[in-house]
Amino acid sequence: MSEVKDTYLDMELLRFTTAGSVDDGKSTLIGRLLYDSKSIFEDQYEAIEESSKRKGDENVNLALLTDGLRAEREQGITIDVAYRYFATPKRKFIIADTPGHIQYTRNMVTGASTANLAIILVDARKGVVEQTQRHTFIASLLGIPHIVFCINKMDLVEYDQESYEKIKAELEAFCTKLDVKDIRFVPISALKGDNVVHRSEPMSWYEGGTLLYLLENIHIGSDHNHIDCRFPVQNVIRPQSDEYHDYRGYGGRIAGGVFKPGDNVTVLPSGFTSKIKAVDSFDGPLEEAYAPMSVTITLEDEIDISRGDMIVREHNQPEVGQDVDLMVCWLGRNNLVPNGKYAVKHTSNEVRCVVKNIQYKVDINTLHRNEEDLSVGMNEIAKITIRTTKPLLFDRYKRNRVTGSLILIDEATNETVCAGMIV
Amino acid sequence: MKSYNLTHLKELEAEAIFVLREVASQFEKPALLFSGGKDSIVVAHLARKAFYPGKIPFPLVHIDTGHNFPETIEFRDKYVKELGAELIIGSVQQSIDEGKATEEKGFNASRNLLQTVTLLETIENNKFDACMGGARRDEEKARAKERFFSHRDEFGQWDPKNQRPELWNIFNGRKQMGENFRIFPISNWTEMDVWQYILHEEIEIPTIYFSHERSVFLRDQVIMADCDFIERRDSEKIEKRIVRFRTIGDMTCTGAVESDADSLESIIQEVSAARTTERGTRADDKRSEAAMEDRKKEGYF
Incomplete structure (x- = not known):
């Protein structure tokens, strides 16, 4: 019994996103990963085999595995982010499969926001195109810690090492302009299966690991911030039962740092100080808790704390302010309204804001700043300043992806119209 | 570190x-x-x-x-x-x-x-x-x-x-x-995560997830439980089989699988070796x- 139980308990979770232009073979790559790692079931395979035949495809079209909506199958394109799951004995993987079309940048931002790693596909015949740069820029903007460039369709350039090296050099040059921590390159053929799960024979010149090897082994233990203690309070847990009559716990998910009983803490925005009495969970009190654990914290002193407050360490506090600079990706159908008012969601806090200033727009193909045309529409990236109705407790996004991110909501439609990263 | x-x-x-x-x-x-x-x-x-x-x-x-x-x-x-x-x-x-x-x-x-x-x-x-x-x-x-x-x-x-x-x-x-x-x-x-979690947390689940003997009949290659809610064709004969259910929905649209998995450990082994999806036995998904x-x-x- 314990063997079954323990093997599986040892696994880590890696979330990755895939990006590439239309026809770069993204869906085929995912299909290949799932197929070669034996994560596709017979009935799924039979269903796509039949659909492929019906559509007149010669090969079984692995792309059909990921296109879940009727409109997607009809038009042969991916519209929305689809989530896929597979596991190897080492790790469990969550794939956010995001569409490559220009008009769907918002989906890539969505998929990228929770990812540890991005796979960016490049067609070996076409090399680095505008969309490759755009995807790389978005991945860096969203602070994805690891980027793996898959130079795909190597079979169509006769597995030529020079073609691969040329693209690799070009990408390396481009990435120096960006802030990316860890970059890898793999020459592959998703269609033929080279270097995806199995090593490629025709590309024996490539000495690195296969794509799956990278996915299984890239170090993700440092992807969360374990330095700055941040505990945004989600809710107050007061059982008011006989047994727990005076119990007052604060529920939340640790956004950074390590919390232990006995730690001296400060509660923001009030500034009251206290000591952690216990870090509680259903399974009993914990010796310590770190991101991204969900726990309940109790304090030695009775302090008035509610949702939206943050428990931090005395000598390591977040910034507190009402004027916040943001890099934003605009997601809404209507353009950003200069001086417009929006609702803001940031950690467990909800406030309102006014857009005070649009500093510049980024041309995501050239990375140039445009200070002339300041109309920000869907899928565009800009730097703006907002002023909030109440102070936010935040860190820079580069420092902490949880306390450094926020969304803006159109108060008339309730749509999420903007992804904001605090700079 | x-x-x-x-x-x-x-x-x-x-x-x-x-x-x-x-x-x-x-x-x-x-x-x-x-x-x-x-x-x-x-x-x-x-x-x-x-x-x-x-x-x-x-x-x-x-x-x-x-x-x-x-x-x-x-x-x-x-x-x-x-x-x-x-x-x-x-x-x-x-x-x-x-x-x-x-x-x-x-x-x-x-x-x-x-x-x-x-x-x-x-x-x-x-x-x-x-x-x-x-x-x-x-x-x-x-x-x-x-x-x-x-x-x-x-x-x-x-x-x-x-x-x-x-x-x-x-x-x-x-x-x-x-x-x-x-x-x-x-x-x-995933289905596997759910089973592993149930095992790890010792969560109680209905008995029909575990292997048992049941009166069943075969329809479109799916094993259906005999019950008052399904109208059987004459050709659909009732027989006793050792089965369990991978998902639980209505009796009318949930098929059983033949299995002798009678513990969470054996279910997990069965699921990890399974070559068809969990909902493969669900008639409600197969309508189109x-x-x-x-x-x-x-x-x-």
Whole structure:
């Protein structure tokens, strides 16, 4: 019994996103990963085999595995982010499969926001195109810690090492302009299966690991911030039962740092100080808790704390302010309204804001700043300043992806119209 | 250096608890849809953890088709009592009796589609503004496109081409009057994760998940349990087989698999060797390639 139980308990979770232009073979790559790692079931395979035949495809079209909506199958394109799951004995993987079309940048931002790693596909015949740069820029903007460039369709350039090296050099040059921590390159053929799960024979010149090897082994233990203690309070847990009559716990998910009983803490925005009495969970009190654990914290002193407050360490506090600079990706159908008012969601806090200033727009193909045309529409990236109705407790996004991110909501439609990263 | 890395089950658990707490904070009248199947049992277990040592701050809602496995109902009643939670039952039979839903006819008649009518009515009568469920993205291709917070208009409809982007772990539960949300705390779990979690947490589940002898018959290569709710063709002969169920839905649309897995460990071994999907035995998904998408657009889970 314990063997079954323990093997599986040892696994880590890696979330990755895939990006590439239309026809770069993204869906085929995912299909290949799932197929070669034996994560596709017979009935799924039979269903796509039949659909492929019906559509007149010669090969079984692995792309059909990921296109879940009727409109997607009809038009042969991916519209929305689809989530896929597979596991190897080492790790469990969550794939956010995001569409490559220009008009769907918002989906890539969505998929990228929770990812540890991005796979960016490049067609070996076409090399680095505008969309490759755009995807790389978005991945860096969203602070994805690891980027793996898959130079795909190597079979169509006769597995030529020079073609691969040329693209690799070009990408390396481009990435120096960006802030990316860890970059890898793999020459592959998703269609033929080279270097995806199995090593490629025709590309024996490539000495690195296969794509799956990278996915299984890239170090993700440092992807969360374990330095700055941040505990945004989600809710107050007061059982008011006989047994727990005076119990007052604060529920939340640790956004950074390590919390232990006995730690001296400060509660923001009030500034009251206290000591952690216990870090509680259903399974009993914990010796310590770190991101991204969900726990309940109790304090030695009775302090008035509610949702939206943050428990931090005395000598390591977040910034507190009402004027916040943001890099934003605009997601809404209507353009950003200069001086417009929006609702803001940031950690467990909800406030309102006014857009005070649009500093510049980024041309995501050239990375140039445009200070002339300041109309920000869907899928565009800009730097703006907002002023909030109440102070936010935040860190820079580069420092902490949880306390450094926020969304803006159109108060008339309730749509999420903007992804904001605090700079 | 000390490694601060959660195992994947712990990370999934933390994510689900975070979502459950967001629901309790962002909505006025949430409910947990509870079918007595393993996925909704796991969600109920997670809810217990999320609010411990407090009680689960919302009722459990069962949309009862009247065609349940008796073992499921027995389990449901026992479990709810243990939990000390409130149970609200929406009855499909009542919707039919009141003329709000029409029973399907013929050999493949099922009340699966009718559940939507009863579900929407139950939501309206109780003024629920958020209904949590145990649906998972790995179950079915339309579900792979779901958000954690899935917005529904005033008719309960899902608009898959027009979903709110969901960034980081910031969930936007804002809505107009009359609209509501469906919320899926275990979106990112797979069938295997659920079984491993049940084993690890020693969660009790209905007996029909385990191998047992049952009177069954074969229809379209699917093993169906013999019961009063299914009209059998003359060619469909009843026989005794050793089976278990991988998913639990209505008796009319849930097929069994032949299995001698009688413990969680042996189920996990069976699942890891399985070559067909969990819902492969579900007749309700097989009606067309977009069967799930179409039902969801109308308000199904």
